[in-house]
Amino acid sequence: MAKEKEIVTEHQTTIFKNMSKDCMLERPPCREGNMDLDVDFGSLSLNESDMDTCESGVEVGSVGQVINTCVRLDSVNTNTCPRFVSTDEGYESKSISFTDGISIQETENNRLVTSMRSVDVFQVYHQDKDGDTDLHTGIIQGHTSLVLLFISAAPNCEWLNITNLLQQTPLHLAVITRQVNIVRRLMTAGARVDVTDIHGNTPLHIACREGYQEIVECLLRPLYYEEKLLNQYELPYQRIPQDLEKRNFDGHTCLHLAAMSTHLKVLELLLSKKASINVRDGTSGRTVLHYAAETGNRILLHFLLSQRHLDICCRTYGGLTPLRLAAGRAFGDVVSILLANGADVTDIDGSDQSEEEVFDDLCINGHPVALLPTYNC
Numbered sequence: 271m272a273k274e275k276e277i278v279t280e281h282q283t284t285i286f287k288n289m290s291k292d293c294m295l296e297r298p299p300c301r302e303g304n305m306d307l308d309v310d311f312g313s314l315s316l317n318e319s320d321m322d323t324c325e326s327g328v329e330v331g332s333v334g335q336v337i338n339t340c341v342r343l344d345s346v347n348t349n350t351c352p353r354f355v356s357t358d359e360g361y362e363s364k365s366i367s368f369t370d371g372i373s374i375q376e377t378e379n380n381r382l383v384t385s386m387r388s389v390d391v392f393q394v395y396h397q398d399k400d401g402d403t404d405l406h407t408g409i410i411q412g413h414t415s416l417v418l419l420f421i422s423a424a425p426n427c428e429w430l431n432i433t434n435l436l437q438q439t440p441l442h443l444a445v446i447t448r449q450v451n452i453v454r455r456l457m458t459a460g461a462r463v464d465v466t467d468i469h470g471n472t473p474l475h476i477a478c479r480e481g482y483q484e485i486v487e488c489l490l491r492p493l494y495y496e497e498k499l500l501n502q503y504e505l506p507y508q509r510i511p512q513d514l515e516k517r518n519f520d521g522h523t524c525l526h527l528a529a530m531s532t533h534l535k536v537l538e539l540l541l542s543k544k545a546s547i548n549v550r551d552g553t554s555g556r557t558v559l560h561y562a563a564e565t566g567n568r569i570l571l572h573f574l575l576s577q578r579h580l581d582i583c584c585r586t587y588g589g590l591t592p593l594r595l596a597a598g599r600a601f602g603d604v605v606s607i608l609l610a611n612g613a614d615v616t617d618i619d620g621s622d623q624s625e626e627e628v629f630d631d632l633c634i635n636g637h638p639v640a641l642l643p644t645y646n647c
Contacts, residue, residue: 391423401434409443409452417452426503427460437467445473450484458497460505463489464512470519474512478524478540481533490543514545521552529558532570541577548581555587563592563608566601575611583614593617 394404402410408417424430431439441461444452453473457463464472477485490511498505517523525545528536537558541547548557559580562570574580585591593613596604609615 391425391429394420394423395429395432397432397434401432401436403432403440405430405432405440406434406438406443409440409447409449412447412449414449414452418455421455421459422500422502424459427501427505430456430459430461431465433465433467437465439465439473441465441473442467442471442476445476445482445485445489448480448482448485450488453485453488454497455500457488457510458493458500460501460503460508462508463510464508464516466518470517472512472516472518472524474524475516475518475522475527478533478536479527479531481528481531481536483533483535483539486536486539490539511543514540514543515549517552521554523549523551525549525558526551526561529561529570532567534569534573537573547574547577547579548584550584550586555585557581557584557592559584559592560586560590560595563596563601563604564599566596566599566604568604568607571604571607575607582608582612583617591617 397403405417405420408420421430430441433439438446439461441453441456441463442465444456463474466472471479474486474489477489492510493505514525515523518527522530523545525537525540525547526549528540548559550557556564558570559574559582561567562574575582583591583593591613593605593608593615594617596608597618605618
């Protein structure tokens with residue numbers, strides 16, 4: 271019996287080693303329904319040195335060799351996982367069922383080392399009816415140990431960029447579920463940071479919108495040479511940080527998304543990486559200063575006014591300045607703050623405009639709307 275098992279294992283290893291380059295780059299076909307995930311674990315062995323030196327939790331060998339990972343005992347669950355609803359899009363994902371044949375050896379510090387001798391990489395990266403692979407599902411359900419193994423088993427970094435029906439890569443889901451270790455491991459394995467979902471959001475857009483400071487910092491940090499040594503393949507070049515002026519389908523950059531929710535720490539991180547503080551959105555040409563003035567956000571306003579290179583007289587595509595927007599919203603204190611910091615008073619004092627401004631494109635009962643400037647200085 272042991273001899274037969276050895277022959278099967280050797281045969282699987284041979285197939286894995288002899289995969290052609292075209293096969294490795296081929297996108298796995300979809301599979302019908304939900305399938306149980308059958309992972310073959312070898313015997314468990316304790317290795318203190320691996321646990322101390324393995325920062326990401328995974329030690330990677332060449333293709334077909336043993337892959338060792340450091341696992342917390344409480345993270346191993348042999349029961350069927352509960353169903354999980356994505357916090358971002360609200361779609362329901364399948365469960366992963368684990369085999370009961372996983373032997374567990376407990377240690378004094380509640381840690382163990384597993385040795386995965388073979389992984390059916392095609393099954394792991396096949397897509398279900400929602401477009402999710404087992405890597406997507408493992409990330410959503412928080413199975414860190416298996417996710418690290420799946421990432422290490424990928425024969426090529428392109429396998430990590432498979433998108434589901436919502437155009438989400440595993441990196442998108444790791445950001446949404448706020449798993450910074452998985453985010454970094456995906457990056458060091460070659461996952462692209464600039465892939466957009468159905469809303470045009472990159473993982474960095476989502477992290478900035480939600481205010482996940484540690485995730486933003488991780489996505490902005492370039493890869494170190496030592497981190498790349500974890501891989502069994504060469505990584506293609508990609509720009510990290512990504513283009514910080516990249517807009518989503520609503521016309522918002524990462525800076526706009528962070529400003530709209532007043533995530534000041536995230537704004538500081540973006541500006542430290544040379545994001546332009548005067549970047550305009552793609553719909554109206556508003557900058558983050560326009561957002562602060564128009565909404566009366568005094569906290570954001572004071573933060574922006576303390577930054578260098580801020581254009582306090584910047585105009586939208588329609589020619590509106592932050593001062594004009596604040597005056598139109600009757601935010602007298604915001605008007606006073608802007609004027610004290612060098613805003614051009616001619617935008618509202620009538621020297622370059624009539625006593626009242628008529629908007630020909632906005633009518634009520636057929637009559638054009640006239641706007642009189644109302645503000646208190």
